[in-house]
Amino acid sequence: MNEAASARSEVPSPRSEAKAVRRQALLDAAAGLFAAQGFSGVSLDDIGAAAGVSGPAIYRHFAGKQAVLGALLVGVSSELLEGGRAAAAGAHPSGAGPDGLADDGAALRALVAFHVDFALSKPDVIRVQDRDFSSLAAEDQAEVRSLQLEYVDVWARTLSRLHPEASAAELRLRAQAVFGLINSTPHSVRRTTRRTAGKLLESMALAALTAPAPS
Amino acid sequence: MNEAASARSEVPSPRSEAKAVRRQALLDAAAGLFAAQGFSGVSLDDIGAAAGVSGPAIYRHFAGKQAVLGALLVGVSSELLEGGRAAAAGAHPSGAGPDGLADDGAALRALVAFHVDFALSKPDVIRVQDRDFSSLAAEDQAEVRSLQLEYVDVWARTLSRLHPEASAAELRLRAQAVFGLINSTPHSVRRTTRRTAGKLLESMALAALTAPAPS
DNA sequence: GCATTCGGTTAATGACGACTAACTGAAGGC
DNA sequence: GCCTTCAGTTAGTCGTCATTAACCGAATGC
Structure with a gap:
């Protein structure tokens, strides 16, 4: 670990931020290929070629093929959770006085709009997420699953304000079904x-x- | 081609209807495995083992691995189309007098109920269908695609009675989105x-x- | 009964593909 | 200016399959 990339992310980057660019190019290439042909239908050579470098260069950026998938899916799950939290929170700024139903409806609309926008702008990653989940390493599977559960819960909590009588299971099922609809x-x-x-x-x-x- | 299995499907079956049973067992096993691990994540040995025979015995029933997937997906697409047609037709028996809106609503409800029931009773095949389509041989891809398009059209035609003003594109998008929701x-x-x-x-x-x- | 068919089985064979090894050349630090 | 680091490269290596070959044994047809 050199001083530039040490714990504190201060120094913007020497010239080997080219590395970050390359890494992202690899992730993008992988997303497109995985979406089109599935994780095990894509070779490392394919990914490298699509990113302009060829073959085992990937090992300079990731521990292996599974690690590429891991980075991809942990990334998208985190983005969804973060964005979902922001959308839900932004629409009813925590304890906004008289428990307004209007605010709750706004929160739900914001969540839906966020997810639709996300799915339409990153269709590849969305596809890979629910298609190649089972190809993840066990640890990544656990992490992604927990991020997804938490995201579902953001939806379920928002829904429960509008349907206070509905069971948690029903609300989670509704959220999942709507993800399917949008995705x-x-x-x-x-x-x-x-x-x-x-x-x-x-x-x-x-x-x-x-x-x-x-x- | 022996006389028993010739063009006319008369003679019920000698004793080698065991073959049909085995074939179906292989398809079921393949459906489960493909659903869980994806087409290219499953080996012929896996499928054989899951069906109680091992390895290349599959070649006695199918031309190859891709042919197994083909039989699976052409089968499910056909079943969906057939069932969808029946559901849509059963609910408004062709030209039922005064163009009743009630009948159209019933047709749509029948379609939805049929699809929900199908998806809940054969989740594996449903999953494989929209996950491993791209692993099909080109010809099978064409056939499945055309069956699917026709199925979507059954829905779109039914919807158009309720939303006569909506464009065909919108109705097809609605149908697809609802498949996603249900599936x-x-x-x-x-x-x-x-x-x-x-x-x-x-x-x-x-x-x-x-x-x-x-x- | 006897020859054939046929579903199965267990060994090749041949690709393909993830990962490793050995090497190269350009920064960067000092 | 020299030494090290490091992103890349190309040539193995090793396993894992799909597919084929060579054999079996039980039904089936005659």
């Missing part, structure tokens, strides 16, 4: 229709989240 | 809660399908 389409949406598709998905997601519980 | 949860639903989860998914799906179109 299932990005592949087939043309870039030009992103905005309109996004609005439609938001409307459908909110309708599903607030649909009456069956008897 | 995303079977993995995580305990067998004991199938029925209640199914009811909830139906309610959410219908709400999403009839959600107002955004301005």
